[in-house]
Amino acid sequence: MANRGLGQFYPASSPLHALDPRAKIVATAVLVLGLFLVDSIAGFLVVGAALAALVAISGIPPGAFLRILRPVAFIVALTVMFQVLFSREGATLVEWGPLEVHSGGLRLGSFLALRILLLVSAAGLLTATTAPVALADGLEHLLSPLKRLRFPAHEVAMMMTIALRFIPTLGEEAEKITRAQAARGADFSEGGLLRRVRALIPVLVPLTVGAFRRADELADAMESRGYRGGEGRTRYRELRFRARDALALALTGLILLSGILA
Amino acid sequence: MRVAGYDPATEPYEVRKRLGILFQNPENGLVAPFVEDDVAFGLENLGVDREEMRARVAEAIEAVGLSGYERREPHTLSGGEKQRVALAGLLAAGPEILALDEPTSMLDAAGRREVLGRLQALRATRTILHATHHLEELVDADRILVLNGGNLVSDVTPARLFSDAELLRENRLVLPTVQRLALELGLSPAELRTPERLARAVLARAARGAGAR
Numbered sequence: 363m364a365n366r367g368l369g370q371f372y373p374a375s376s377p378l379h380a381l382d383p384r385a386k387i388v389a390t391a392v393l394v395l396g397l398f399l400v401d402s403i404a405g406f407l408v409v410g411a412a413l414a415a416l417v418a419i420s421g422i423p424p425g426a427f428l429r430i431l432r433p434v435a436f437i438v439a440l441t442v443m444f445q446v447l448f449s450r451e452g453a454t455l456v457e458w459g460p461l462e463v464h465s466g467g468l469r470l471g472s473f474l475a476l477r478i479l480l481l482v483s484a485a486g487l488l489t490a491t492t493a494p495v496a497l498a499d500g501l502e503h504l505l506s507p508l509k510r511l512r513f514p515a516h517e518v519a520m521m522m523t524i525a526l527r528f529i530p531t532l533g534e535e536a537e538k539i540t541r542a543q544a545a546r547g548a549d550f551s552e553g554g555l556l557r558r559v560r561a562l563i564p565v566l567v568p569l570t571v572g573a574f575r576r577a578d579e580l581a582d583a584m585e586s587r588g589y590r591g592g593e594g595r596t597r598y599r600e601l602r603f604r605a606r607d608a609l610a611l612a613l614t615g616l617i618l619l620s621g622i623l624a
Numbered sequence: 625m626r627v628a629g630y631d632p633a634t635e636p637y638e639v640r641k642r643l644g645i646l647f648q649n650p651e652n653g654l655v656a657p658f659v660e661d662d663v664a665f666g667l668e669n670l671g672v673d674r675e676e677m678r679a680r681v682a683e684a685i686e687a688v689g690l691s692g693y694e695r696r697e698p699h700t701l702s703g704g705e706k707q708r709v710a711l712a713g714l715l716a717a718g719p720e721i722l723a724l725d726e727p728t729s730m731l732d733a734a735g736r737r738e739v740l741g742r743l744q745a746l747r748a749t750r751t752i753l754h755a756t757h758h759l760e761e762l763v764d765a766d767r768i769l770v771l772n773g774g775n776l777v778s779d780v781t782p783a784r785l786f787s788d789a790e791l792l793r794e795n796r797l798v799l800p801t802v803q804r805l806a807l808e809l810g811l812s813p814a815e816l817r818t819p820e821r822l823a824r825a826v827l828a829r830a831a832r833g834a835g836a837r
Contacts, residue, residue: 495657527657530699576652583653586645587713588669590637596671598664598681 370430372490374421377606379491383500385607389614390488394481396618404624406476412617413483420491430486431479438475445471498522499599509592516592528576535572539565628720641670644714646724650706651698659701659709660685660694666717684716688742704735708742715746722746724754728761759786760800763817770795783814 373379378386393409400406417427451466489497502519509515540550543564550561625632628642644666647653656662663684667677685691688708698706707727714722724743728736740761746752747764754761762768768785770777772795778785785791786803798804802822803813809826816822 579652583647587666588640594671595668596673598668598677
């Protein structure tokens with residue numbers, strides 16, 4: 363896949379890639395939640411500078427990382443516009459017919475924009491530096507204490523793994539069906555939105571039917587290979603929480619704290 | 625019915641430990657996003673510990689000739705390679721019996737050769753039950769069970785089956801090319817399993833003919 367979007371893994375060998383996925387997931391979660399406590403421009407600058415440094419360390423080219431952020435640019439612009447135009451807090455800065463811009467709105471809008479951008483950057487950095495399989499493994503480990511509350515941690519992780527395994531396969535199948543339908547005269551590129559959506563039905567129906575057939579066969583294969591849920595199962599993949607992972611967590615806490623206090 | 629002494633209806637897990645099934649379509653039998661993780665899947669289910677798992681996974685991948693493929697993703701593999709990954713997954717778990725459900729029917733010629741070559745090498749190690757429509761895949765079998773319409777029609781050796789024209793005709797079985805050629809040449813189809821042996825037999829006869837003249 364040529365276009366890398368949000369949530370795409372970017373393979374490289376960097377200190378960030380080498381961290382335990384659990385450490386990265388926890389650090390990201392803490393950072394994302396903590397961002398709601400940051401309440402000053404200086405604070406956002408501190409967190410932003412730290413994230414920029416992390417991107418530099420991660421070995422992801424800055425251009426590629428900015429592309430990760432592109433899909434959210436529209437949402438950010440929209441929220442800022444609403445905040446700026448409809449908030450009536452603080453001194454009036456500009457008055458133009460029915461439109462008024464207040465200082466409070468400007469402040470809230472820019473804070474919101476920064477918060478969303480930093481939040482997405484943190485999440486993007488996590489998925490860009492962590493292989494999807496490692497992410498699934500990390501989540502299973504982190505969620506496993508919830509098993510006592512009957513949360514199906516193993517099943518969720520297994521679902522993620524299977525989804526990761528079959529996304530490319532189903533993608534190829536969708537392409538094949540699209541070509542087969544095009545060969546029968548289906549047209550996917552013309553007409554209005556409704557017609558184009560309708561043209562997708564002959565692709566989606568066989569794709570769905572095929573996915574169910576696959577699921578059936580996969581279930582048979584899994585059972586015949588002795589799968590019986592997470593109970594008594596060992597793991598091939600090993601996660602090791604090392605000193606550097608603890609260091610990374612401590613560092614994240616420090617960055618967040620200075621951001622909140624700044 | 626019992627499999628390796630266990631009833632599949634009441635003790636399915638005991639049966640699954642001892643019986644490995646290779647399915648027709650390898651595409652839908654692979655579970656994990658990477659080859660080595662998939663090969664390890666059966667071992668994880670058995671609760672084998674990590675050190676032993678590593679060794680057995682490496683050994684199984686080697687046995688199907690896929691060393692170097694450990695980190696490949698299944699969708700980047702050819703049909704024959706996928707089927708060999710599935711086979712490695714079974715071998716790693718070490719079943720007593722391998723059941724093959726037309727394992728080559730969805731593969732191209734090259735893929736078939738790869739898979740059959742690997743299966744050939746496994747024959748001495750355990751019981752292999754191979755369901756197929758292609759008689760040439762069975763020339764080296766110890767026993768052939770002919771099924772027709774869900775009934776067991778006959779239980780013979782390949783040699784017997786290949787020389788029994790009536791049995792073949794009744795069950796609409798086609799002799800493999802080599803055996804058919806041997807038959808047409810008036811040679812014994814049962815003994816000439818490979819093209820090389822047939823060629824040698826033909827040469828020997830030609831030499832005899834030349835000597836007699």
